[in-house]
Amino acid sequence: MLPPNLPPRRESPSPSANPSSDSDDAIRLTDDDAASSRLSAAQVGYLQDPFASLLYKAPMSQPGGFGPQGGIRARKPPLINVGTHHRTWGIDLLVDRFLQSGGKQVVSLGAGSDTRFWRLMSRATPPDLVKYVEIDFPHLTSPKAQRITRHRKLYQYLDNSSDPSSMAPTMPPPGQHSYKVSKGGTQLSSPLYTLIPLDLRPSPYEPTSSISSILSDHVLPQLDPSLPTLFLAECLFPYMPPEDSKQIIKWFGETFGSCMGVVYEMVGLDDSFGNPNSSLSQVRKLSIPGSIFSTPESQAERFTSPILEGGKFDNAGAKTLWQIREEDVGPEELQRISKLEILDEIEELRLVLDHYVIAWGTKGETMSSISL
Template structure:
């Protein structure tokens, strides 16, 4: 379900569609009604279309890594067939989004509040093939951190098999082990799985994957029903093109489920905006032609709309705050000049106007409640992506 690249750019330019990625879907001249597809089957088909976006995301991440934009030793493990080189504007988009999230997440992890526990918690919605936990582990940043991932059961099970099948992912320290027992399959595809470590003689979950359709989350009554989830520590929720695929009420209910239960909470969203101008309308039309819709595009068209959204979900200025910035401005203002020169030297960028138009149609939005280290944050004076 995760969509960790700027989506649909190949279609916008009329280029070839990526096999197995966002290009998979129906042609513009057919519909579910034309084929007599029932409501439940149509929803399942749309769910599969959304899930397929993660394949393209993994390919785009590997493209950026292979060309030197980003460092991620695990990217290739989630792509079959060696990957595909993306266009420079996609690579730059992948780099800029990843950098922005790295900056905000690292600020969250580094911030120390003497009035709060040192242990922190990250919740990644629609995580798909995301490698962030393993990158944090390789950087020795997983200490005092509980990392959760939510995604469809089939996606979670595929990731479990990938992790178990690659020593770089599954080879752990002596005091850690994967659950359920990797020698035996889990009792069902909906079984939670992850990594547990022993600390001071106590077994603690440090990484947990929850096979769950997020639309079912609001039906769960208590936090304790989800393995390892806590409400007594600073927590960060991440949605990279995940909630935008849910209808507005469902996405609101998902965020509200966490905000109602966790007092010290932050959230980061990466989503498209600007659906009303010609570029945005073309983006919506091309996505619809492949059976994909982003309901958030209509009500949250601007950065102000996105900030207001977070304010209404509990991240108000009275208790914390919210900020938002376009990918275009993040590239211009968050990335140091020396780093821009390094990125520019990798392959150059001829489509400058195209990049600017594309980048101003995607936003990183973040909100917080309490002290999370983001107060007054504007991203200036930042470091390079990890």
């Protein structure tokens, strides 16, 4: 459940740069952490996610046996499976409430191998989305674009012209597709979904470069500022300087009159639980400049801080995964997942879940009531 790293920007950030560099390996490893945890939770039965095995293939060096579809089945410990379930449950609740409140656009920052778009659009009644944008580094968007174009179960959802009363999307004629792959195979564009290869960090070699200009130049053209918009940042901000994550929140708050942000992060890195995880990050050569937001309260306050000026959000809140377990998951679901694996150490589970937080901020009248 370790968050992904944002290493220092390379001198040559070109998508064609050598993907085997130490920095790229560190990023790929952290995406492997998240994706393999989701795949494990789905395989054991914690999550209903038929897309996890399509969008993620574990490295051959990863321990584990071969799964039923030829991929490596790396089953995670029960603690991680439960944590992945609660993380998904909490974020899904917020996303659903955003959509039920008239939300039309979603931007997922550092999306990696995430499957949320396909889980949403494969519902019997899919949401009335106008645009879903995913952003990540080129060496992560490239394999994702390839997997999307290889699997009909993935690319069939890229067009928003499907009949919402139908259980299956409308398929284009044979040989024709509603998507376009560009930028050397690292970008995929379609009417409903766009995958963008993008480094959000300002380049030290471009004095005029800024996060707001990067977002305005590369992301805003995909969106309509007049529509309610959600941004997701799961395990992204901890490894960004606080000023950079502030600029991202501020940009969304300034650009969209009706907006919501959801972040998922680890907190309490300075206590007895957090220190070992911090040490592991050091072994992986991961710095954690965003660890100053060390409590749920500070995570929520980053949305409403006066330093955001015109980008300040109206309301904010935060819950630990333990609070989500106690207040939001529900007894029937807890009973269901309790039968999947033996988990005796409830106090240990609470210790782990108390160190992971989902925080959210809302702006605009239609978004004001959204909370957990």
